[in-house]
Amino acid sequence: MGKSLISGAVGAALQMEGQRVGLLDADMQGPTAARLSGAEPASLQVTEDGTEPVKARTGVRVMSMELLLKEGAPLTWHGPEADSFVWRGAEEHRALREFLSDVAWGELDWLIVDLPPGTQRMLDLIELCARATVVGVTIPSEAARSSADRALRLVRGRKARLLGIVENMAGYVCDGCSKTRPLFAGSAGRRLADAHGVPLLGRVPFDPSAAELADAGDLEAMLTATTAGAAVLSVAKRLIQEVDSA
Amino acid sequence: MKFLCVDCDEQMQLEERALPGDGTLVAAFRCPRCESVVAMLTNPMETRLVSSLGVKIGGEEVPDQPLQGVRSSMSGGREDAFTDEPIPASTTAVRWSVEAVERLNGVPRFVRGMVKRLYVEYARERGITEVTPAVMDQARSDLGLEGM
Numbered sequence: 001m002g003k004s005l006i007s008g009a010v011g012a013a014l015q016m017e018g019q020r021v022g023l024l025d026a027d028m029q030g031p032t033a034a035r036l037s038g039a040e041p042a043s044l045q046v047t048e049d050g051t052e053p054v055k056a057r058t059g060v061r062v063m064s065m066e067l068l069l070k071e072g073a074p075l076t077w078h079g080p081e082a083d084s085f086v087w088r089g090a091e092e093h094r095a096l097r098e099f100l101s102d103v104a105w106g107e108l109d110w111l112i113v114d115l116p117p118g119t120q121r122m123l124d125l126i127e128l129c130a131r132a133t134v135v136g137v138t139i140p141s142e143a144a145r146s147s148a149d150r151a152l153r154l155v156r157g158r159k160a161r162l163l164g165i166v167e168n169m170a171g172y173v174c175d176g177c178s179k180t181r182p183l184f185a186g187s188a189g190r191r192l193a194d195a196h197g198v199p200l201l202g203r204v205p206f207d208p209s210a211a212e213l214a215d216a217g218d219l220e221a222m223l224t225a226t227t228a229g230a231a232v233l234s235v236a237k238r239l240i241q242e243v244d245s246a
Numbered sequence: 247m248k249f250l251c252v253d254c255d256e257q258m259q260l261e262e263r264a265l266p267g268d269g270t271l272v273a274a275f276r277c278p279r280c281e282s283v284v285a286m287l288t289n290p291m292e293t294r295l296v297s298s299l300g301v302k303i304g305g306e307e308v309p310d311q312p313l314q315g316v317r318s319s320m321s322g323g324r325e326d327a328f329t330d331e332p333i334p335a336s337t338t339a340v341r342w343s344v345e346a347v348e349r350l351n352g353v354p355r356f357v358r359g360m361v362k363r364l365y366v367e368y369a370r371e372r373g374i375t376e377v378t379p380a381v382m383d384q385a386r387s388d389l390g391l392e393g394m
Contacts, residue, residue, distance in 0.1 A: 043329040049366075050359045051312040051328070073322040079294035080269050087295040094315045101359050102312035107367065 002168040003137045005214055006204065007114035008036040009229070010135075010166075012058040012219040013236035019109040022053060024099050025064030026125065027116035028075055028092045034064040038217025041067055049104035058220050063103045065095065093124050100128060119151050126160045133161045135201065135239070138188045139169040145188030152196055163201075163242055165193045166235055170203035173210075173227045180205045180227065199242065202235035204228050249284060251277035258284065269293055312359070340369045341376040349379055364389065 004027065011023045025033035034041065037056035044067060045052040053061035065075055077084075077091045105111060113132075115121050126132050134155045138148040148165075155162055167189025171180040183206055193200040207228035213221045223229035249258040258275035261283060265271055269290025276283045288296065297319070311317065317328070342350070346365075353361050365377050368385040385391070 041324075043326050045329055046312055049363060068316065068320065068323050068327045070322055070324050076321045077294075077319050078321050079319075080290040083291040084294075086291060087297075090295060091315075091319055094319075098313045098315055101357055102314075104312075104359075104363070106363075 002139070002204075003117075004032045004114050005036060005211075006137050006166055006168055006232070007112050008033055008060075009214065009219055009222060009232040010236055010239070011060045011110070011112045012037065012056070013223055013229075013233045014110050014112075014239065015058050015060050016220070016223060016233070017236055017240060019240065020107060021059075022061045022063070022105045022108045022111040023056070024103075024111060024113045025062070025066065026096055026099070026113050026121050028065045028095055030116065031064045031066035031069070031075075033114050034062050034066040035217060036214050037062050037219060039064075039067070044068075047104060049106075050102045052104050056219075057217065061105060061108075063099050089120065092121070096121065096124055097128055119154050122151065122155065123158065126155070126158045131161075133163050135163050136165045136192060136196075137168055138165065138192060140167055140184040140186040140188050142186050142188065144184075145186065145191055148188065148192055149195065152192065156196070162196055162198050163239065164199045165189050165196075166201050167203040169206045171205040173205050173207040175208060178227065199238070201238045201242070202231055204231040204235070249275045249286075251280060251282055253277075253282070254279040256280075258282075340366050340374070343376055343378045345379050346377045346382060349382060364391070 004025075008023060011021045015021045023033050023037060025031045027033075033039075034054065034056075037058065037060055039054040039056040039060075039062040042054060044054070051063075053063045054067055056062050069075060077088065079087065113125055115125065122134070134152070136148055136152050138144045152162060167187075169183055170189065172183040173180050189200050189203060205228055207226050210222045210226040210228035213219070213226065213229075221229075223233055250256070251258055254277055256277055256279045258277050261274040261276040263271070263273045271288045271293045272285065274283055274285045313328075317323075350358060350362060350365075365382055365385055368389060369375070369377050369381060374381055
């Protein structure tokens, strides 16, 4: 839960740390990365290098199906309705491949790929990018741990590097006293990190003020003025350390 | 996908392709030696599946362009999602020799843009104004891309 917000916020935090960041929204059916990043829908410029991504307010370069679809329109493909399950996945796989290869990302330190729920798109990505590195995002509950554990085992089975775990919704930031109170039972982040021998990169609490700022596309304010934002900044610093020490 | 004339051991050439508009596709192929002709018909589902896998039968329907698959297959997209007028590219300062372009065209299309950018950035960083096969060889060696 909350993978897109974590992806966008971590991307913005890395950019604030002086890194060059791209954000690829691989959730073709439920794209939100552009809106969360404050990237205004604009006609995408086509150059000899490819299609230029949109720049978010934080400077992160964003590519998302959201930028191509009409407001509120679902993603559909030309073709016969009958048996569309046969080729729909292939179309989305091709879209991911083109977002990787045909977008003029320029020189980046990080290309963050926000994956949809499930494992199919993650496997597509690992197939397309041999060096793909995965960060697991979970909430504290046992049900989430079990689901994330299966996905992470799949990742490791494909020899992709698992960089660490982020626990999202790790408590609730009280509006009144600003203290973080328990929200979900469990410690999925710690347990997953231990089980897979990777660091727990951080625990990000649910913070209504952060959610409000993210909804408004103001990740910079979210990162600098909220408890959840501070936790995300800490995750970003830890990510840089992990990659630098590899 | 290719068709082979078994008797002549020759690759058959595309003779004709037709898109009747109902989602089906008809293509005819002729053996250049014995003139035998075979025809292939795909139903709408097969046509869509083959297209989504990036297989092109008998040439292009739309010009080669970035995000071509998405642009040609997606419905419900914004009319103004892309600008028709390309802006000057940052890579135009680096020219490509004919031989280098031919070699680049041998790279699978889905990674070609990425590979091209690597060479252009390599050239630009070193003040090289034209990418040639020799520059490509040197870049592969310097960047550790021998496997690409």
